Amino acid sequence: MNQGRPHTDMAREDVDVAREKQAAAEAAALLVEDGMRVGLGTGSTVAFLLPALARRHLHIRCVATSVRTEEVARDLGIAVEQFSDVDHLDLAIDGADQVARDGWLVKGGGAAHTREKLVAITADRFVVIADSTKLVDHLHSPIPLELLQFGLASTLRRLATVTVRDAPASPDGGVIADYTGPVGDPTILSSWLGGTPGVVEHGLFPPEMVSSVLVGRGGDVETWRFTGD
Numbered sequence: 001m002n003q004g005r006p007h008t009d010m011a012r013e014d015v016d017v018a019r020e021k022q023a024a025a026e027a028a029a030l031l032v033e034d035g036m037r038v039g040l041g042t043g044s045t046v047a048f049l050l051p052a053l054a055r056r057h058l059h060i061r062c063v064a065t066s067v068r069t070e071e072v073a074r075d076l077g078i079a080v081e082q083f084s085d086v087d088h089l090d091l092a093i094d095g096a097d098q099v100a101r102d103g104w105l106v107k108g109g110g111a112a113h114t115r116e117k118l119v120a121i122t123a124d125r126f127v128v129i130a131d132s133t134k135l136v137d138h139l140h141s142p143i144p145l146e147l148l149q150f151g152l153a154s155t156l157r158r159l160a161t162v163t164v165r166d167a168p169a170s171p172d173g174g175v176i177a178d179y180t181g182p183v184g185d186p187t188i189l190s191s192w193l194g195g196t197p198g199v200v201e202h203g204l205f206p207p208e209m210v211s212s213v214l215v216g217r218g219g220d221v222e223t224w225r226f227t228g229d
C-alpha cells in the first residue's frame, strides 16, 4: 500500500494511468482494417481496446489470448475463433508489464504470456499498448514463467531463484511462477530460461517480435517503431 500520500493524489494517478492506457488502446484500434485477422491480448489496457474495436463495426476475425478476453470480446460482438484453427494473423495487439527503450518487453503479469507469445509470433505485426508507468531503463524481475507441472520440484531446483505464484494453473495446465533473480542481458536470460527443460514459456519478449509500441504519455500517444512497422 502507498503510505504517506493523500488519497486524492493516488486517485488522480490512477485516473491518469487509465487515460494513458485508453489513449494507447484507442490508437491501436485504428490500426485494424476490414478483413483482418487479429490477435487480442490480455489485461487492463486491452480492456480499453475491445470496446474501441467493437465500435468500429469492422468485419474481422480474432483469436484471444485468454478466456477473459474471449468472453468480453464475444459479449461486444467481436468474432473470436479457436487459435488451433488459425495459422496466420495480420495483427496482434497486447499490453506489457515493462517496456525498455530498445524494444525488449516483459509480459505475463496476467499469467497469459505463453498464449500471448504464440499469438504475437503468428502475427505479421505485433503492436504493444502501454501507459507511461511501463517504461523502464532496464528490464527487472519478476519475469513471469509458465512451468510444466510434471517434474515441477526438479525444475524449481534447477531454476533456483523462482517463486511459484499463488494463482490458478494456466488454461493449458501450466504452473505460473516468477523468476526473481537478476536480469542482466535479457538475450542471455531469455535463452537460458527458454532452454531449461520444464519451462513452458517465459515472459521476456525480444525486440525482433515487436513491430511498434504505442505509449500513452500525458495527453499524447507516442509511437516507437521497431521491426517492419
Ligand code: 5RP
Binding pocket: 041, 042, 043, 044, 045, 046, 094, 095, 096, 097, 106, 107, 108, 109, 110, 111, 112, 113, 116
Ligand atoms: C498478461 C500481460 C498483460 O499484457 C500485462 O500484464 C499488462 O497488463 P495491463 O494492461 O493490465 O497493465 O502480459 O499476461
